[in-house]
Amino acid sequence: MSKKIDLAWMIRTGRAKPGQWISGSLSWNCGGEPAGSISYSANMEDPSNSILRLSYSRAYGDGREHVEQTVRLVFTEPNFGGRRWWMVCPYKHVRVAKLYLPNGGDRFASRKAWRLAYNSQRVAYRDRAFEKLFRLQRKLGCEEGFDAYIRKPKGMWQRTFDRYLERYEELDAQCAGEMMSLVLRLGGKL
Known part of the structure; x- marks a missing residue:
């Protein structure tokens, strides 16, 4: 079971807003039990330099690692108007709607980077x-x-x-x- 960050969902639910800088936390459940959480800040004040900063800890071996990950945000302008926001995969450098962190993974990346199948x-x-x-x-x-x-x-x-x-x-x-x-x-x- 992968953890997933969906930028469109974050914007729809007010966790990220174009033109604003918002911080908060995201959490996941598996079978009703807490499965993890991360802190984030979405800086979308300047549309051409927008970023999503993720901050979380992950266990490895006997220790814990604190991870700070920055994801670039970009937008496209559909023919019918408005803006559609995307994240840029930190590893494949392609626009994606969602980033994933599979079990055993160390960073959020695109489905293609993790070779995840539907x-x-x-x-x-x-x-x-x-x-x-x-x-x-x-x-x-x-x-x-x-x-x-x-x-x-x-x-x-x-x-x-x-x-x-x-x-x-x-x-x-x-x-x-x-x-x-x-x-x-x-x-x-x-």
């Missing part, structure tokens, strides 16, 4: 149909599992549910095919 990239090809089926079941608030049927949530249009039902049946057939091929590969008989 969960969907870790799913084996033969398991993708199951993952899609379970996601559809979660979306509809139904029990998850192979052969667990879906039901129409209250307030959903029938034609929308019919579309989901058609997709469910396609995925269910794909899952059945995967299960059959697995059983045949293992040399079993049905």
